[in-house]
Amino acid sequence: MQFSKSTGHALHAVIHLARAERGQHVGIKELAALLGVSESYLSKIMSKLRQDGIVRAMTGASGGYELAKSANLITFLDVIQVVEGRQKMYECFNLDSQQHQLFFESEEQASQHTGHHEGNGCLVKKVMDGAEQQMVHYLQQHTIQGVLDSAAATSTK
Amino acid sequence: MQFSKSTGHALHAVIHLARAERGQHVGIKELAALLGVSESYLSKIMSKLRQDGIVRAMTGASGGYELAKSANLITFLDVIQVVEGRQKMYECFNLDSQQHQLFFESEEQASQHTGHHEGNGCLVKKVMDGAEQQMVHYLQQHTIQGVLDSAAATSTK
DNA sequence: CTATTATGGATATTGCAGGTCCATAAAGAT
DNA sequence: ATCTTTATGGACCTGCAATATCCATAATAG
Ligand code: SF4
Ligand code: SF4
Numbered sequence: 464m465q466f467s468k469s470t471g472h473a474l475h476a477v478i479h480l481a482r483a484e485r486g487q488h489v490g491i492k493e494l495a496a497l498l499g500v501s502e503s504y505l506s507k508i509m510s511k512l513r514q515d516g517i518v519r520a521m522t523g524a525s526g527g528y529e530l531a532k533s534a535n536l537i538t539f540l541d542v543i544q545v546v547e548g549r550q551k552m553y554e555c556f557n558l559d560s561q562q563h564q565l566f567f568e569s570e571e572q573a574s575q576h577t578g579h580h581e582g583n584g585c586l587v588k589k590v591m592d593g594a595e596q597q598m599v600h601y602l603q604q605h606t607i608q609g610v611l612d613s614a615a616a617t618s619t620k
Numbered sequence: 621m622q623f624s625k626s627t628g629h630a631l632h633a634v635i636h637l638a639r640a641e642r643g644q645h646v647g648i649k650e651l652a653a654l655l656g657v658s659e660s661y662l663s664k665i666m667s668k669l670r671q672d673g674i675v676r677a678m679t680g681a682s683g684g685y686e687l688a689k690s691a692n693l694i695t696f697l698d699v700i701q702v703v704e705g706r707q708k709m710y711e712c713f714n715l716d717s718q719q720h721q722l723f724f725e726s727e728e729q730a731s732q733h734t735g736h737h738e739g740n741g742c743l744v745k746k747v748m749d750g751a752e753q754q755m756v757h758y759l760q761q762h763t764i765q766g767v768l769d770s771a772a773a774t775s776t777k
Numbered sequence: 778c779t780a781t782t783a784t785g786g787a788t789a790t791t792g793c794a795g796g797t798c799c800a801t802a803a804a805g806a807t
Numbered sequence: 808a809t810c811t812t813t814a815t816g817g818a819c820c821t822g823c824a825a826t827a828t829c830c831a832t833a834a835t836a837g
Pocket of ligand 1: 555556557558562566587
């Protein structure tokens, strides 16, 4: 139950791009050296960020990366989901276990007309999904620009 | 970024124990059959739950497991942390990277007298820790008994 | 004593995060 | 045109943690 290292790298990379001049391209060399990771590995992460529309990339001499949109439009959630994916944190795997059946013995009849329930009514899943939602919501409210602003405010205090 | 299957099993096992009669012992055989997993594997999980004081175990004939405390004193967080551990979801691994140094160029001098800062002032880490805290807090507010109560209320509606 | 049941160590299996290498494509520089 | 620089994506390797099984041992009821 931990964020992958790649997620950390993605966050740090995006933050650095946000600090760079608008329109300025940052190469993988510079980025990798700054973060202290190999170029080949970081390039994979950057590639994903590009596919998901977080950054833009330019090949060729004096190419590199830049943010694809304003830093205040990029949330922590955006960056994290690029690397971590978008699957639910808790998935029901034992849907055919006796216990699951028990939990829904009453609901089975109720869902006769719908044809599917998929654990929608299960309170265990509801709690787990709720917990995830708390975190997701928080991460969605915090942007990259937000961090930069706060950092600036702190250093000039 | 997913909860392990073991976490799911632990939750389901505890819930079943909570539904059983107080003072009644449930064997690993019954429990494993109910959840649809092997006895040997589930016993490992149960053993952890015992070590952390969630359940009590009795060896010998007519032995088995029972809750070590009332179900309304057992939170989701308690059970989850038994399996998942208690490490932070985001850990700073690149503390010696150039970027980290940059982030703390001003703070370095400020922390001369303390001797350590360990990223306390970093806003990236602060956001990530904040997100985790949101989830942890939510999981701490939801007990096993809470799910049972809601389930009972739903079935009699 | 015997049957039953949990425990913990050892060990296999598997999936995946972490990481490298290289052939290719795109774009600027000459 | 050609060369150099730079990103891209496929193939691949590696190590470790989650998953899973087996067994020898201990504890307990009858
Ligand atoms: S969490 Fe609920 S829906 Fe999912 S398997 Fe368990 S009982 Fe079924
Ligand atoms: S998250 Fe902050 S404290 Fe952690 S390594 Fe990055 S800059 Fe340093």
